[in-house]
Amino acid sequence: MDRTVTVDDHILASEVEMDRYVFDTVWDRIWIARNYDGVERTNRNRGFIQQDKEELWQLVEKLLELKPQKMLEIGNACGGTTLVWQAVVPEVYSLDIKSIEGHIPLSYFPDVKFLVGDAHLQETLDMTKAHAPFDFLFIDGDHSTDGVKMDFEMYSPLVRKGGIVGFHDYNHGPVRTFLDTMLDSLEILPRDYFGIALYRV
Numbered sequence: 159m160d161r162t163v164t165v166d167d168h169i170l171a172s173e174v175e176m177d178r179y180v181f182d183t184v185w186d187r188i189w190i191a192r193n194y195d196g197v198e199r200t201n202r203n204r205g206f207i208q209q210d211k212e213e214l215w216q217l218v219e220k221l222l223e224l225k226p227q228k229m230l231e232i233g234n235a236c237g238g239t240t241l242v243w244q245a246v247v248p249e250v251y252s253l254d255i256k257s258i259e260g261h262i263p264l265s266y267f268p269d270v271k272f273l274v275g276d277a278h279l280q281e282t283l284d285m286t287k288a289h290a291p292f293d294f295l296f297i298d299g300d301h302s303t304d305g306v307k308m309d310f311e312m313y314s315p316l317v318r319k320g321g322i323v324g325f326h327d328y329n330h331g332p333v334r335t336f337l338d339t340m341l342d343s344l345e346i347l348p349r350d351y352f353g354i355a356l357y358r359v
């Protein structure tokens with residue numbers, strides 16, 4: 159198929175219609191971006207995106223159906239997932255305890271508002287609340303049992319009714335310990351690699 163999509167599409171994210179071709183383009187760009195600081199990263203630390211490609215695509219397909227207009231991500235690490243959200247959701251808020259600056263140029267994210275703070279502090283919740291409600295919340299921050307529980311209990315009230323909460327790493331023991339307490343309300347995406355669980359608010 160003849161497409162006019164270029165490698166810089168993630169920068170024009172909100173102007174491009176996401177489909178598998180654009181997803182692949184953005185994904186490839188993320189792996190180019192991993193060498194931005196000249197540091198050789200191996201698969202052991204999974205580079206700049208800590209996702210399985212096909213599993214993330216299954217989530218993106220869901221988002222294309224649901225069409226969230228505004229989202230919050232908790233945990234961006236080096237911005238890999240954030241680049242993907244930017245290409246799917248018009249308004250992206252991305253929270254992490256540390257800034258992504260130094261990992262990847264902020265100029266890659268024209269459509270993202272970054273929030274920096276410990277998600278478990280009231281002041282961070284208050285700062286985030288100012289931008290609510292969200293249609294989609296992606297929780298990929300503190301992976302301890304209490305950490306993911308707090309993220310859910312503090313931030314899911316900021317998601318509008320009918321919106322969704324996505325949890326990364328259902329297959330990570332401490333995360334699963336919490337998620338299994340609400341398993342009846344969850345959908346686990348079929349790829350089931352790291353495990354992405356969805357909860358409908």
Ligand SMILES: C[S@@+](CC[C@H](N)C(=O)[O-])C[C@H]1O[C@@H](n2cnc3c(N)ncnc32)[C@H](O)[C@@H]1O
Pocket residue numbers: 206207208209232233234235236237238239253254255256275276277278298299300301
């Ligand atoms: C697994 S990484 C996120 C990976 C990213 N979503 C991706 O797939 O490429 C987890 C991130 O959560 C952040 N984090 C951990 N505890 C946090 C907290 N209490 N508040 C905010 N961010 C936190 C860490 O700094 C780290 O960047």
